[in-house]
Amino acid sequence: MPELPEVETVRRGLEPVMADAVITRAQVNRPDLRWPFPDRMAERLAGRHVAALRRRSKYLLADLDGGETLLIHLGMSGRMLVTKDENAVAIGTYVHGHAAPEKHDHVVLDFDNGMRVTFNDPRRFGAMDLFPTETGHKLLDKLGPEPLGNAFSAAHLAEAFRGKASPVKAALLDQKIVAGLGNIYVCEALHRSGISPKRLAGHISAARIAVLHAAIRQVLEEAIAAGGSSLRDFRQASGDLGYFQHGFRVYDREGQPCPTDGCTGTVTRIVQSSRSSFYCPKCQR
Numbered sequence: 001m002p003e004l005p006e007v008e009t010v011r012r013g014l015e016p017v018m019a020d021a022v023i024t025r026a027q028v029n030r031p032d033l034r035w036p037f038p039d040r041m042a043e044r045l046a047g048r049h050v051a052a053l054r055r056r057s058k059y060l061l062a063d064l065d066g067g068e069t070l071l072i073h074l075g076m077s078g079r080m081l082v083t084k085d086e087n088a089v090a091i092g093t094y095v096h097g098h099a100a101p102e103k104h105d106h107v108v109l110d111f112d113n114g115m116r117v118t119f120n121d122p123r124r125f126g127a128m129d130l131f132p133t134e135t136g137h138k139l140l141d142k143l144g145p146e147p148l149g150n151a152f153s154a155a156h157l158a159e160a161f162r163g164k165a166s167p168v169k170a171a172l173l174d175q176k177i178v179a180g181l182g183n184i185y186v187c188e189a190l191h192r193s194g195i196s197p198k199r200l201a202g203h204i205s206a207a208r209i210a211v212l213h214a215a216i217r218q219v220l221e222e223a224i225a226a227g228g229s230s231l232r233d234f235r236q237a238s239g240d241l242g243y244f245q246h247g248f249r250v251y252d253r254e255g256q257p258c259p260t261d262g263c264t265g266t267v268t269r270i271v272q273s274s275r276s277s278f279y280c281p282k283c284q285r
Contacts, residue, residue: 002074003056004147004180004245005223011055012194017082017115020048020061027108029101034127037107044125044130045109057143069133072119078126081105081118137150138249143179147216154206154213161201161209168204169197169272172216181216184251185223187278189215191250191260196284197277198270222247250278258283 002010026045028037038044043082049065055092060072072080083099101108107128119128131137144160145151160177161168171177172186182188190197192215195208205213226247249259254269258280266283 002058002078002228003182003185003225004046004055005185005220006228007060007074007180007283008055008060008224009228011053011060013082014051014060014080017054017111017117018109020050021115021140022049022112023047024111024112025108025110029102029106030110032071033078033106033121033124035129035149038130039126041130045070047122048175049100049247054279056140057175058148058182059140063133063196067133068130071127071129071131071135071137073139075123075125075127077122077123078119078121081120082090083116083118084114123181143175144177145179147178147180148220152213157213158206161204164201166201167197167272168199168201168212171201174272175273178216183275183277184248185216185219187251188219188249191279191284196281197262197272197279199285250280253278 022045025158026042027043029232031037044066045064048068050062051065052063054061054063058073060074062070062072064070074080101118102120104120104122105118106121106124110119119126129137144154157178161171163170169186169190172181172189173183175181187206189212193208193212195204195212250267253267256267258265258267260280260283263280263283265280267278268281270277272278
């Protein structure tokens with residue numbers, strides 16, 4: 001499932017297309033994905049101006065001038081594809097010149113700038129919803145701070161870990177503690193900070209938490225710069241693959257030498273809460 005860097009990469013690819021543009025036509029080709037689409041979704045989107053395109057955790061949020069926000073979750077295999085037809089001309093509420101939607105093109109948005117954004121999702125684990133911008137959405141209500149925002153500090157992490165008897169890996173995947181982190185980047189950040197995924201969160205010193213905080217930010221920033229990680233289905237809005245996977249230190253590297261300078265350990269995989277954790281038992285304590 002795409003994590004924060006992948007979703008942020010998609011947002012940056014979509015922003016020049018969607019922000020400050022008008023949806024001339026919305027085509028909804030099925031009644032649901034992970035859950036049913038909202039009532040009259042196509043009608044409610046058509047003619048709306050996109051005031052801003054934001055990201056919160058792993059969700060894309062398009063604020064519309066009608067007072068509603070379009071929430072988009074990519075799920076396991078969802079992709080936002082951008083296409084342009086040089087000859088596309090807006091006629092009424094229909095943009096002529098684009099190719100017909102393909103089998104898994106479930107939602108198609110045409111814009112007044114001649115661009116088209118298509119939500120393609122073969123497995124249909126993704127989701128879209130509309131909600132009043134002012135009141136928010138239940139999926140966003142209890143999320144923790146953004147790991148690249150000012151509210152996410154070493155002090156916040158230390159307070160969240162205080163007295164916690166769960167492994168640090170589980171704590172970092174708790175979206176109430178920090179929003180947007182997933183399995184890949186938690187494994188990578190723990191390796192860079194030298195902390196075992198098995199260590200109890202409440203037993204980590206303030207000094208080591210500060211190192212972990214810095215590692216989380218560093219990993220995410222590098223991943224975004226690399227366009228995210230493409231392991232199975234993920235592609236950028238342009239259709240290009242991300243390439244941060246080529247820089248993984250431990251994730252999906254079971255049996256390979258630990259890349260830490262001077263370490264003679266081997267990357268090991270264990271299962272925690274039904275998820276694979278990759279780490280070096282020798283240098284991560």
